[in-house]
Amino acid sequence: MAAYIARRIGQALLVIWLAYTLVFLAVQLLPNDPVTIFLSADAAASPETIAAMKAQYGYDQPLLVQYFSQLTGLFRGDFGYSLASGQPVADRIGAVVGSTLILASSAFVTAVVFALIVVASATLIRITWLKRLIINLPPLFAAVPVFWLGLVLLQVLSIQLGVMSLFPDGSFASVAVPVFVLAIHVSAPIAQVLLKSTETVYAQPFIDVLRAKGASPSWIFFRHGLKNAAAPAMTISGITVGTLLAGSVITETVFARAGLGQVVLQSVTAQDVALVQGLVLLTATAFVVVNLVVDLIYPLLDPRILKSGTHGAPRALAA
Amino acid sequence: MSNGDEATTLLDIRDLSVHYGSGENTVFAGIKLNLKLKKGEIVALVGESGSGKSTLSKAIIGLLPEAARVSGGTISLAGENLLGLSQKQLESIRGRRIGMIPQDPGASLDPVKTIGSQVSEVFRLHRQGPKRSKAELRSESIRLLAMVGVDRPEYRLGQYPHELSGGLKQRVLIAIAFALGPELLIADEPTSALDVTVQQTILEVFTNLAREHGTAVVFVTHDLAVATDIADRIVVMQQGRIREDRPVRAILTAPEHPYTAMLLAEATPDGNRSPDAKRHSGAPAVPAIEVQGLHKVYGHGKAEHRAVQGVSFAVRPGTTFALVGESGSGKSTTARMVMRLLDPTAGSVKIHGEDVTNVRGSGKRDLWRGLQMVYQNPDSALDPRHTVSQIVSEPLANYKFGTKAERALRVSELLDSVNLPSRMAGLSTRELSGGQRQRVAIARALALGAKTLVLDEALSALDVLTQAQILALLEDLQINHGLSYLFISHDLHVVERISHDVGVMRRGELVEIGPTAKVFGAPQSEYTQLLLDSNPGHLLRELARA
Numbered sequence: 001m002a003a004y005i006a007r008r009i010g011q012a013l014l015v016i017w018l019a020y021t022l023v024f025l026a027v028q029l030l031p032n033d034p035v036t037i038f039l040s041a042d043a044a045a046s047p048e049t050i051a052a053m054k055a056q057y058g059y060d061q062p063l064l065v066q067y068f069s070q071l072t073g074l075f076r077g078d079f080g081y082s083l084a085s086g087q088p089v090a091d092r093i094g095a096v097v098g099s100t101l102i103l104a105s106s107a108f109v110t111a112v113v114f115a116l117i118v119v120a121s122a123t124l125i126r127i128t129w130l131k132r133l134i135i136n137l138p139p140l141f142a143a144v145p146v147f148w149l150g151l152v153l154l155q156v157l158s159i160q161l162g163v164m165s166l167f168p169d170g171s172f173a174s175v176a177v178p179v180f181v182l183a184i185h186v187s188a189p190i191a192q193v194l195l196k197s198t199e200t201v202y203a204q205p206f207i208d209v210l211r212a213k214g215a216s217p218s219w220i221f222f223r224h225g226l227k228n229a230a231a232p233a234m235t236i237s238g239i240t241v242g243t244l245l246a247g248s249v250i251t252e253t254v255f256a257r258a259g260l261g262q263v264v265l266q267s268v269t270a271q272d273v274a275l276v277q278g279l280v281l282l283t284a285t286a287f288v289v290v291n292l293v294v295d296l297i298y299p300l301l302d303p304r305i306l307k308s309g310t311h312g313a314p315r316a317l318a319a
Numbered sequence: 320m321s322n323g324d325e326a327t328t329l330l331d332i333r334d335l336s337v338h339y340g341s342g343e344n345t346v347f348a349g350i351k352l353n354l355k356l357k358k359g360e361i362v363a364l365v366g367e368s369g370s371g372k373s374t375l376s377k378a379i380i381g382l383l384p385e386a387a388r389v390s391g392g393t394i395s396l397a398g399e400n401l402l403g404l405s406q407k408q409l410e411s412i413r414g415r416r417i418g419m420i421p422q423d424p425g426a427s428l429d430p431v432k433t434i435g436s437q438v439s440e441v442f443r444l445h446r447q448g449p450k451r452s453k454a455e456l457r458s459e460s461i462r463l464l465a466m467v468g469v470d471r472p473e474y475r476l477g478q479y480p481h482e483l484s485g486g487l488k489q490r491v492l493i494a495i496a497f498a499l500g501p502e503l504l505i506a507d508e509p510t511s512a513l514d515v516t517v518q519q520t521i522l523e524v525f526t527n528l529a530r531e532h533g534t535a536v537v538f539v540t541h542d543l544a545v546a547t548d549i550a551d552r553i554v555v556m557q558q559g560r561i562r563e564d565r566p567v568r569a570i571l572t573a574p575e576h577p578y579t580a581m582l583l584a585e586a587t588p589d590g591n592r593s594p595d596a597k598r599h600s601g602a603p604a605v606p607a608i609e610v611q612g613l614h615k616v617y618g619h620g621k622a623e624h625r626a627v628q629g630v631s632f633a634v635r636p637g638t639t640f641a642l643v644g645e646s647g648s649g650k651s652t653t654a655r656m657v658m659r660l661l662d663p664t665a666g667s668v669k670i671h672g673e674d675v676t677n678v679r680g681s682g683k684r685d686l687w688r689g690l691q692m693v694y695q696n697p698d699s700a701l702d703p704r705h706t707v708s709q710i711v712s713e714p715l716a717n718y719k720f721g722t723k724a725e726r727a728l729r730v731s732e733l734l735d736s737v738n739l740p741s742r743m744a745g746l747s748t749r750e751l752s753g754g755q756r757q758r759v760a761i762a763r764a765l766a767l768g769a770k771t772l773v774l775d776e777a778l779s780a781l782d783v784l785t786q787a788q789i790l791a792l793l794e795d796l797q798i799n800h801g802l803s804y805l806f807i808s809h810d811l812h813v814v815e816r817i818s819h820d821v822g823v824m825r826r827g828e829l830v831e832i833g834p835t836a837k838v839f840g841a842p843q844s845e846y847t848q849l850l851l852d853s854n855p856g857h858l859l860r861e862l863a864r865a
Binding site for chain 1: 444
């Protein structure tokens with residue numbers, strides 16, 4: 001077990017380092033250095049200003065020096081300085097990341113609950129037409145764009161019914177509606193994969209053996225089916241982190257919430273490369289951390305994973 | 320078909336009919352029959368796949384697949400009609416009064432739960448009297464596991480199914496089935512997935528428990544030999560109907576229905592039908608396959624696993640050499656090395672005198688012109704999206720054989736040689752029966768004119784009567800085309816029928832080798848003796864000798 005955990009953590013660190021390196025290289029591939037790009041919006045920038053600013057932010061150093069000073073900076077929580085505001089990138093992100101984390105994590109929890117409800121009712125309900133209807137919900141959820149659902153709800157709830165304010169005012173609706181919009185979107189792939197893997201599990205003979213033991217359908221689902229079917233759904237949940245963050249940006253913009261979404265929008269429009277770099281690294285880290293957690297949960301779900309050493313198995317199932 | 324009076328009748332099935340499909344799509348692929356079981360009686364349901372024996376057993380325990388529908392009749396357990404019960408009432412009967420022992424122990428236990436929790440689950444599902452403490456459930460589970468002969472039961476409770484062998488898993492499932500002392504057990508091919516020596520002990524454990532507890536058993540099997548060894552009565556099923564229902568000895572000595580007679584003829588050992596002894600003699604020819612000191616080792620250091628150790632044998636041209644052994648004995652690994660699909664760690668393989676141990680690339684392609692393999696399961700060995708003619712002509716196209724018209728001609732020749740009507744050329748393999756699919760696989764193997772075939776459990780997935788037909792085909796092909804076979808099998812009965820020489824493998828080593836009649840008649844090694852003793856059909860052999 002200890003070896004498994006150590007290996008997983010090692011791999012996670014490796015992926016973050018690779019992500020940093022890739023982002024660094026991508027920035028070097030830009031036609032100009034970050035300062036020149038940033039100041040190109042300002043037609044009056046003189047070569048002296050550019051040189052001064054480059055020196056200030058360290059972009060005049062040799063590449064290797066830049067690479068390692070930025071890398072060691074990461075360990076100290078130093079992500080460089082935003083070109084637009086002059087503030088540390090860490091501060092810019094830190095100021096709003098909490099709000100996004102709350103939105104994303106509540107949406108994630110809600111999405112998992114949605115998926116569980118969909119799969120449990122699709123498995124346990126015996127009325128054929130209702131069952132079919134429920135099975136077709138996840139593809140519908142996946143097809144509805146986040147921004148569209150957000151705009152429709154905003155239109156109906158705020159403008160037509162007036163039960164929710166247009167801007168976040170801390171009321172229940174202004175928190176719940178964005179969470180709901182994001183959760184619907186994220187729950188779709190989780191529910192689809194969980195449905196599929198539940199189907200596979202139910203085709204196995206041990207389900208018949210359980211029925212022959214006298215177990216009721218809900219006993220079978222909650223005590224056996226779910227645990228067996230969970231691994232691929234966990235995998236896909238880990239992968240939805242990307243969807244979750246992208247969806248957060250859109251949701252925040254639609255509902256005018258403060259958060260990473262705004263920072264992303266500003267940094268991209270202002271061509272603030274340093275800030276974009278920080279955001280990409282943050283996303284990569286979030287992705288890696290969540291998938292690390294998923295990997296550490298697998299052995300708790302399925303004892304065969306540690307034995308066989310084929311950690312790829314649940315992932316292969318999901319594919 | 321009345322068996323005893325009402326007082327001793329446990330199960331009474333009257334006019335039961337089951338259909339598949341619903342509405343306009345209803346098809347009668349189901350069953351229509353009457354059947355009675357006395358208390359404590361062991362009845363074997365025998366028939367080929369599709370005979371309805373599994374449908375009947377599933378109907379009794381109320382676990383028919385969704386596509387199936389009971390369209391009439393009654394199933395009474397001790398006077399109570401099970402078909403009239405609610406879901407809840409059925410749940411309280413299943414596991415308590417009717418138990419089930421499944422076919423495939425490998426997939427019949429929840430892989431993510433411990434053995435202990437799965438054994439004690441029956442007690443938690445069916446609470447009888449006051450709630451029992453964890454310690455009580457634990458000691459009860461230990462008692463059950465000990466009862467079915469599981470070693471170190473305390474330790475097994477904490478293990479997961481993947482840590483147990485197939486035989487042990489089946490013992491655990493038997494323990495679960497007997498836990499609450501059921502009146503009736505449904506055993507659906509409970510040993511067909513197990514090795515023959517394991518099958519023997521599991522059958523003993525199971526029948527002894529049933530006799531001790533006075534449990535009636537419906538034992539579903541395709542193997543008449545197994546049925547005769549354990550049952551009081553045999554019910555022969557075909558096309559959803561009961562053809563014959565009589566005590567074992569009566570059915571064996573004087574079968575009434577022609578179908579029963581056919582099944583019996585196939586299951587009975589018959590010395591006269593073993594391969595022609597004349598082909599034994601003759602001038603020493605170059606062996607079709609010659610294997611010398613073959614080794615295959617996987618991994619190294621602590622994880623080293625010796626799959627095959629020093630195996631040597633020769634297949635004389637125009638004869639059949641069988642490798643017999645249980646799963647894990649290395650017989651399939653040997654076959655794959657002969658085919659050169661797997662590189663041997665040491666040793667040599669000669670095909671018709673030519674050393675092919677080190678052939679690579681195009682050398683292998685040349686080798687496979689004359690040496691082909693037929694696999695166990697034709698369902699997965701044939702591409703379901705291809706038609707029969709596409710499958711058979713694929714090797715021809717791969718080896719750039721002739722023009723399109725010549726290939727088509729060759730395909731019809733090949734189909735003819737395996738006795739498949741040419742109108743089947745355009746069908747997809749899904750439209751064929753198992754036996755027809757295996758014929759297609761054989762035709763494909765012969766497409767390039769292969770003279771030597773490696774048959775890896777090529778008959779194991781087939782029904783008894785189909786097996787007999789494919790066996791006859793293989794014998795015909797051998798005589799007419801002078802083919803040589805390396806025949807891999809765990810089924811001693813089939814091996815005795817087809818092979819001239821036999822090699823018995825155990826744990827990667829060849830423990831005995833010689834002419835079939837000699838090895839089976841007077842086995843030299845203890846293991847061969849054990850295999851022969853475990854081979855089901857004791858009563859059949861006894862009757863055949865008498």
